[in-house]
Amino acid sequence: xxxxxxxxxxxxxxxxxxxxxxxxxxxxxxxxxxxxxxxxxxxxxxxxxxxxxxxxxxxxxxxxxxxxxxxxxxxxxxxxxxxxxxxxxxxxxxxxxxxxxxxxxxxxxxxxxxxxxxxxxxxxxxxxxxxxxxxxxxxxxxxxxxxxxxxxxxxxxxxxxxxxxxxxxxxxxxxxxxxxxx
Amino acid sequence: xxxxxxxxxxxxxxxxxxxxxxxxxxxxxxxxxxxxxxxxxxxxxxxxxxxxxxxxxxxxxxxxxxxxxxxxxxxxxxxxxxxxxxxxxxxxxxxxxxxxxxxxxxxxxxxxxxxxxxxxxxxxxxxxxxxxxxxxxxxxxxxxxxxxxxxxxxxxxxxxxxxxxxxxxxxxxxxxxxxxxxxxxxxxxxxxxxxxxxxxxxxxxxxxxxxxxxxxxxxxxxxxxxxxxxxxxxxxxxxxxxxxxxxxxxxxxxxxxxxxxxxxxxxxxxxxxxxxxxxxxxxxxxxxxxxxxxxxxxxxxxxxxxxxxxxxxxxx
Numbered sequence: 001x002x003x004x005x006x007x008x009x010x011x012x013x014x015x016x017x018x019x020x021x022x023x024x025x026x027x028x029x030x031x032x033x034x035x036x037x038x039x040x041x042x043x044x045x046x047x048x049x050x051x052x053x054x055x056x057x058x059x060x061x062x063x064x065x066x067x068x069x070x071x072x073x074x075x076x077x078x079x080x081x082x083x084x085x086x087x088x089x090x091x092x093x094x095x096x097x098x099x100x101x102x103x104x105x106x107x108x109x110x111x112x113x114x115x116x117x118x119x120x121x122x123x124x125x126x127x128x129x130x131x132x133x134x135x136x137x138x139x140x141x142x143x144x145x146x147x148x149x150x151x152x153x154x155x156x157x158x159x160x161x162x163x164x165x166x167x168x169x170x171x172x173x174x175x176x177x178x179x180x181x182x
Numbered sequence: 183x184x185x186x187x188x189x190x191x192x193x194x195x196x197x198x199x200x201x202x203x204x205x206x207x208x209x210x211x212x213x214x215x216x217x218x219x220x221x222x223x224x225x226x227x228x229x230x231x232x233x234x235x236x237x238x239x240x241x242x243x244x245x246x247x248x249x250x251x252x253x254x255x256x257x258x259x260x261x262x263x264x265x266x267x268x269x270x271x272x273x274x275x276x277x278x279x280x281x282x283x284x285x286x287x288x289x290x291x292x293x294x295x296x297x298x299x300x301x302x303x304x305x306x307x308x309x310x311x312x313x314x315x316x317x318x319x320x321x322x323x324x325x326x327x328x329x330x331x332x333x334x335x336x337x338x339x340x341x342x343x344x345x346x347x348x349x350x351x352x353x354x355x356x357x358x359x360x361x362x363x364x365x366x367x368x369x370x371x372x373x374x375x376x377x378x379x380x381x382x383x384x385x386x387x388x389x390x391x392x393x394x395x396x397x398x399x400x401x402x403x404x405x406x407x408x409x410x411x412x413x414x415x416x417x418x419x420x421x422x423x424x425x426x427x428x429x430x431x432x433x434x435x436x437x438x439x440x441x442x443x444x445x446x447x448x449x450x451x452x453x454x455x456x457x458x459x460x461x462x463x464x465x466x467x468x469x470x471x472x473x474x475x476x477x478x479x480x481x482x483x484x485x486x487x488x489x490x491x492x493x494x495x496x497x498x
Binding site: 069071072073074077080082083085086087088089090118122123124 | 189206209210212213214215216217220221222224225226227228255486489490492493
């Protein structure tokens with residue numbers, strides 16, 4: 001469906017990037033006491049789980065992981081006819097007082113992160129929120145930046161970044177492709 | 183993995199729902215139930231959307247349930263009760279609907295005593311229409327919340343035996359449940375006095391998975407779900423029943439009768455109950471009763487439907 005793809009990250013590069021982010025999270029927060037990860041559906045969820053595992057292997061301490069669905073917080077509900085299906089948010093811990101690391105696959109316009117911030121605030125009052133993304137592709141429309149980035153990729157708006165994960169797509173890779181003509 | 187969301191314009195009955203669409207509603211109702219479990223039970227999704235509850239027939243739980251659902255999604259809610267509106271001055275249904283549209287209402291939720299009224303409204307209103315019960319015809323949101331409640335407790339609907347007891351002939355709740363339950367593969371037994379069921383062949387012809395029984399004890403044998411319907415007292419005045427006491431003696435649900443159903447059987451009732459008529463007060467509060475849960479699930483189901491239809495408003 002899309003044009004020819006070019007690989008930006010292999011499975012191995014993805015693994016290394018996640019291990020590095022795990023170390024940065026630990027360093028930034030001087031350990032992981034009071035830190036929890038929240039993955040944004042869909043692909044932020046397996047990424048958050050992998051980060052949690054990498055953190056646990058380094059620190060010998062588990063970090064809680066939650067799942068956030070931001071569909072009900074989108075800013076384009078009135079603008080589009082085909083509303084995406086809402087899935088459950090599942091955050092099995094109280095967010096009050098915690099440092100929450102939001103995890104998503106691609107940071108682009110920043111609108112998903114804006115929605116995620118609102119969704120998190122509705123669940124309580126975290127002490128602080130940090131943002132980890134596998135790929136930052138630029139083109140922000142809101143004043144939002146990531147604290148932890150796997151790879152910065154300069155892109156054109158007519159390009160598409162596809163993050164594929166073993167859990168959702170059968171393999172690990174990040175590719176760039178021309179967006180399909182609408 | 184990715185399911186294409188349905189582009190349904192209205193929800194008027196369950197007769198046109200596909201299996202995938204039921205799943206889609208239930209998945210989203212789960213997400214809405216999570217919202218309702220939070221300390222702050224509100225999300226900003228439908229800010230600026232106006233939902234009008236147009237109720238031409240009295241209702242407490244359905245109207246409040248729709249109002250709660252719309253408010254949990256941050257929609258504006260206009261409650262319109264026919265008794266206090268220009269309807270009493272003779273304004274026609276179509277005029278009323280056009281006025282509501284001109285006033286900026288986006289979604290109409292309608293309860294009406296005449297079967298088919300929401301269909302007429304759907305033809306004259308630019309936005310989505312949700313049927314909240316029309317005459318003896320359909321009550322799709324009740325059907326959905328009933329099936330959702332069953333699914334939560336017993337898992338997939340296919341293969342379950344559901345017994346619906348009472349005034350089937352006049353019941354929109356029974357009709358909508360029939361469409362949904364049979365589409366999802368349940369075996370349904372309709373049980374009640376012949377005067378309140380009508381010719382058995384008609385039901386069995388329309389729904390191949392449906393059987394009619396006039397003997398409650400036989401019908402209940404091995405049932406997974408026992409759904410009781412409200413017995414309207416006017417049925418006796420209309421000559422369809424000798425006495426309410428006789429109905430209770432033959433078809434009233436007691437703890438003793440419930441033993442005939444499967445040990446895990448759920449007891450359901452769409453409300454409002456006539457305790458001591460179709461249901462013994464003990465049955466209503468027994469461990470197998472999910473009657474209160476039905477009410478709570480109704481809000482989640484209606485949130486899911488309002489959300490799904492919101493994308494379709496103005497998409498003429």
